[in-house]
Amino acid sequence: MSYIKKEKIEEIKEKADIISVVSDYLSVKKSGRYYMGNCPFHSEKTPSFFLYPETNTFHCFGCGKHGDSISFVMELESLDYVSALKKLAEKFGIELEYENSFNYIDKKNLDKYYEMNEFVARFYYKKMMENSVPKQYLLKRGINQKSINLFLLVMLMKIGKLFIMS
């Protein structure tokens, strides 16, 4: 699982100019410090849909819809959050960068995850050794006890912890 980097999301929020985004879907007129147009979320003849360049947000005084470029695209195009981000990134020439879920985990909590992983690995190893069916299956596939131990060892080394099989 990979996620769009937080910095990139911030960059999209900053660069996805609400006027430019909304102008792709409806015509807006400048009115003082704001822009206004007919709301795309409800039917109206007099514009009550306002765009605020300073905060990069929109607000409709008719139906109360409110948000930024991302929520505007999500709502109007029926897109999920990530798809809306991708669409905006493309429009504004922002190259997306991803990080995997591992980097997303709070580093302070890593030990807890290691412990959980080790616990689960030990649990299944024990269960497997207690029951002859999976063991017979593995042996039939040519995987011997040494390989099973080695695999668990490699798995635990991979997550950064090494322990001696009891």
Ligand SMILES: [Zn+2]
């Ligand atoms: Zn509205």
